[in-house]
Amino acid sequence: MDLTGKVAVVTGASSGIGEATARALGREGCAVALVARRDDRLEGIADEIDARTLVVPTDVTDEHAVAAMVEAVREELGGIDVLVNNAGVARGGPVAEADLAEMRQSIRVNLEGVMNVTHAALPAVLDAGGDVVTVSSLSARFPQKGGSAYTASKFGVNGFCRSLRKELSDEPVRVTIVMPGPVVTELNDWAHWDGRAMDPADVADTIVFALSRPDHVELTEISVNTTEKR
Numbered sequence: 655m656d657l658t659g660k661v662a663v664v665t666g667a668s669s670g671i672g673e674a675t676a677r678a679l680g681r682e683g684c685a686v687a688l689v690a691r692r693d694d695r696l697e698g699i700a701d702e703i704d705a706r707t708l709v710v711p712t713d714v715t716d717e718h719a720v721a722a723m724v725e726a727v728r729e730e731l732g733g734i735d736v737l738v739n740n741a742g743v744a745r746g747g748p749v750a751e752a753d754l755a756e757m758r759q760s761i762r763v764n765l766e767g768v769m770n771v772t773h774a775a776l777p778a779v780l781d782a783g784g785d786v787v788t789v790s791s792l793s794a795r796f797p798q799k800g801g802s803a804y805t806a807s808k809f810g811v812n813g814f815c816r817s818l819r820k821e822l823s824d825e826p827v828r829v830t831i832v833m834p835g836p837v838v839t840e841l842n843d844w845a846h847w848d849g850r851a852m853d854p855a856d857v858a859d860t861i862v863f864a865l866s867r868p869d870h871v872e873l874t875e876i877s878v879n880t881t882e883k884r
Contacts, residue, residue, distance in 0.1 A: 655866050658683030660784075661731045663724075665714055665771055666741035668695040670839030671789055674854035675738055678862050680705035687727045687734075689714070689771075690741065706731070714741045714767030717774070724774040734778035736865060739768045739788040739811075744841040746803035757803035764807035769814060783826035785865055788815050789857070792835045792877060808833075812875075819874065828872040830864050832857065835879035849882035 662679045666672035668690035676686050680703035688696045693711040700707040708730050712723040727734055743763045745756040768788055779786060793801060794808035812831055819829040836851040857878055864873040 655868055656683075657736075657862070657866060660684045660735040661687070661727070661733055661782075662736035662738060663687045663689060663727055663734055663771075663775060664738045664740060665689045665712075665767070666789075667699065668692040670740075670841065671834070671837060671854045671857045672738070672740040673699055674858035675740065675861050676707075677703055678855070678858040679736070679738075679865075680707070682862060682866070684736065685731050687723075687731060689723060714771055715762045717770045720770045720774045724771075724778065728778055733782050734775050735782040735784040737772065737775045737779055737784070737786045738861060739771055739786070741767050741771075742789070742807075742841070744801070744804050746801065748800050749802050752803070760803040760807045761810070764804070765810040765814070768811050772814075772818065779827055780822075780825060783869075785828045785830065786815070786818065787830045787832060787861055787864060789861075790815075790831050790833045792833045792879065794833060795877070826869070830861075830873050831875045832861060832864070833875065833877045835877075850880055851882075852878070852880050 662684045664672050664676045667676045667688035676688050680686050685706040687708040687710055688700055689710050689712045690696055691713055696709040700709050710723045710726050712719050745760045746752045790811045791808040793805045794812045797805040815829055815831045834857045838851045860878050
């Protein structure tokens with residue numbers, strides 16, 4: 655499916671997978687709304703994308719700010735064909751040692767943020783017969799020690815999206831979960847690991863691939879991992 659002229663909203667677009675996805679969708683001819691908290695960073699990225707862009711600084715944990723963001727995108731760009739839920743944090747640590755507020759922040763951003771943005775954007779995506787793509791993590795399949803809050807948030811994201819897909823079974827909207835393995839981002843540079851972590855563009859290319867499938871093809875869950883098996 656040709657993505658030219660589609661309107662895409664990408665959260666967490668100020669760095670990492672979100673930035674790479676915004677750039678990749680721009681190359682495919684999408685108008686891209688870049689959403690994150692860091693206004694200056696978003697402006698710089700938008701200036702480098704050779705496509706129509708809209709910068710909407712937004713905290714995804716603030717449902718009122720999210721609703722205003724969606725309204726701004728609909729007014730400025732005309733609708734929403736593609737939603738890419740990517741905003742996320744990695745907070746916490748071993749349960750016995752972690753600060754509870756930090757653990758809760760992973761839930762608020764990673765899970766509640768996805769809920770807030772999806773709830774606000776879904777009417778527009780339904781109107782367009784579009785796509786909801788959510789970046790989860792392989793931690794939702796293979797939990798790691800020291801990441802209980804992050805893992806819980808991603809299990810929640812997968813459950814939310816699986817239920818959403820069932821709710822939309824009679825609608826022309828595709829719901830895709832993308833679960834990356836190790837990716838070099840601001841959340842984790844993987845310097846402690848002697849394997850070859852992926853680049854954000856590797857995941858962004860996978861998202862573009864899923865979106866570009868024919869209308870009748872839905873890639874429901876995609877695991878994206880490095881070939882390093884260490």
